[in-house]
Amino acid sequence: MKPHKLAALAAFTLMASTAHADSVSIENARAFATAPTAMAGGGFLTITNTGDQDDTLIGIRADFPRVELHTTEFTDGVARMMHLDAIPVPAGETVSLEPGGLHVMFMGLRGNPLEEGETIPATLIFENAGEVEITFDIVKRDMAHSN
Amino acid sequence: MKAVIFGTTTLVAAAAIGLYVWQSTSGTPNPCGTTAIAGSTIGGPFELVSETGETVTDADVITKPTLVYFGYTFCPDVCPLDSMRNAQAAYMLEDQGLDIGTLFISVDPQRDTPEVVRDFTDNFHEDMIGLTGSPEQVRAASRAYKTYYQAHEDDPEFYLVDHSTQTYLMFPETGLATFFRRDTSPEEIAATTACFMGQLT
Numbered sequence: 001m002k003p004h005k006l007a008a009l010a011a012f013t014l015m016a017s018t019a020h021a022d023s024v025s026i027e028n029a030r031a032f033a034t035a036p037t038a039m040a041g042g043g044f045l046t047i048t049n050t051g052d053q054d055d056t057l058i059g060i061r062a063d064f065p066r067v068e069l070h071t072t073e074f075t076d077g078v079a080r081m082m083h084l085d086a087i088p089v090p091a092g093e094t095v096s097l098e099p100g101g102l103h104v105m106f107m108g109l110r111g112n113p114l115e116e117g118e119t120i121p122a123t124l125i126f127e128n129a130g131e132v133e134i135t136f137d138i139v140k141r142d143m144a145h146s147n
Numbered sequence: 148m149k150a151v152i153f154g155t156t157t158l159v160a161a162a163a164i165g166l167y168v169w170q171s172t173s174g175t176p177n178p179c180g181t182t183a184i185a186g187s188t189i190g191g192p193f194e195l196v197s198e199t200g201e202t203v204t205d206a207d208v209i210t211k212p213t214l215v216y217f218g219y220t221f222c223p224d225v226c227p228l229d230s231m232r233n234a235q236a237a238y239m240l241e242d243q244g245l246d247i248g249t250l251f252i253s254v255d256p257q258r259d260t261p262e263v264v265r266d267f268t269d270n271f272h273e274d275m276i277g278l279t280g281s282p283e284q285v286r287a288a289s290r291a292y293k294t295y296y297q298a299h300e301d302d303p304e305f306y307l308v309d310h311s312t313q314t315y316l317m318f319p320e321t322g323l324a325t326f327f328r329r330d331t332s333p334e335e336i337a338a339t340t341a342c343f344m345g346q347l348t
């Protein structure tokens with residue numbers, strides 16, 4: 001890992017907002033700043049199920065015309081992004097929504113791009129843990145190609 | 148030598164089978180990499196619309212060794228990652244005194260206006276060229292490069308588009324040199340591109 005990657009990770013960690021419900025812990029919720037005319041943005045976070053019961057992320061709310069949980073699948077070099085109704089978070093495990101796979105999709109920016117330094121308040125909805133308030137920090141996309 | 152041959156019948160067939168790679172029986176390995184192309188007709192003429200709204204051809208935008216990627220700006224994750232990776236390779240080559248171009252061709256002509264692709268590409272590299280066009284122009288360019296795309300038709304504003312993610316290395320005179328899959332690192336792209344530039348220019 002190159003130094004600039006480490007620095008970026010450290011920066012994320014420092015900035016990360018952490019939310020705790022009884023049984024889930026959310027870390028490193030961030031979204032990448034977008035171009036001024038962008039129509040959509042991606043959000044990423046890490047969910048840890050600290051309880052002894054399996055849980056499922058079943059939705060997210062935020063102040064955009066549409067917000068969804070997505071994943072991207074790759075078949076023979078073709079990327080296929082798709083809407084997910086549920087992301088399982090088994091007891092004791094950590095699930096990361098990170099670039100190149102699972103993500104939160106903020107849609108319908110309509111002239112209100114995601115700007116570095118701003119934040120996005122959102123509510124995660126878990127089957128068992130219920131609603132968890134979180135804040136995405138909007139950060140500049142780092143130059144590390146994660147894949 | 149590893150050869151890469153693309154579906155030759157129809158675009159649909161090419162898309163369905165993806166990129167075919169197999170060992171060919173003869174030939175000398177290309178020192179620049181394992182993905183030398185045999186019998187392919189990838190690339191060629193296209194007519195698209197530039198970031199300033201002008202009609203441009205391949206000859207206008209591929210004036211130096213160029214990384215060519217097809218994607219769409221509504222994609223918040225994969226397309227930016229791949230575009231940034233290509234931009235990083237360009238910056239690495241620049242550090243070595245090698246000048247290459249980077250090209251992003253939209254496969255979402257309905258939403259990607261010239262302004263939108265300009266803003267999107269400016270995010271990654273000041274010289275990255277973004278192109279869009281009419282549905283027919285985009286279809287023709289994608290067909291020339293044997294790429295696949297298919298919009299989901301379930302929503303008028305928030306539809307998603309499936310699309311190929313390989314990046315082509317094109318030269319103005321000689322056309323296709325090789326292609327890179329999306330798991331290729333910027334370092335590898337820079338090294339392979341530098342090798343081809345030493346060979347072909």
Ligand SMILES: [Cu+2]
Nearest residue numbers: 070081105223
């Ligand atoms: Cu998405």
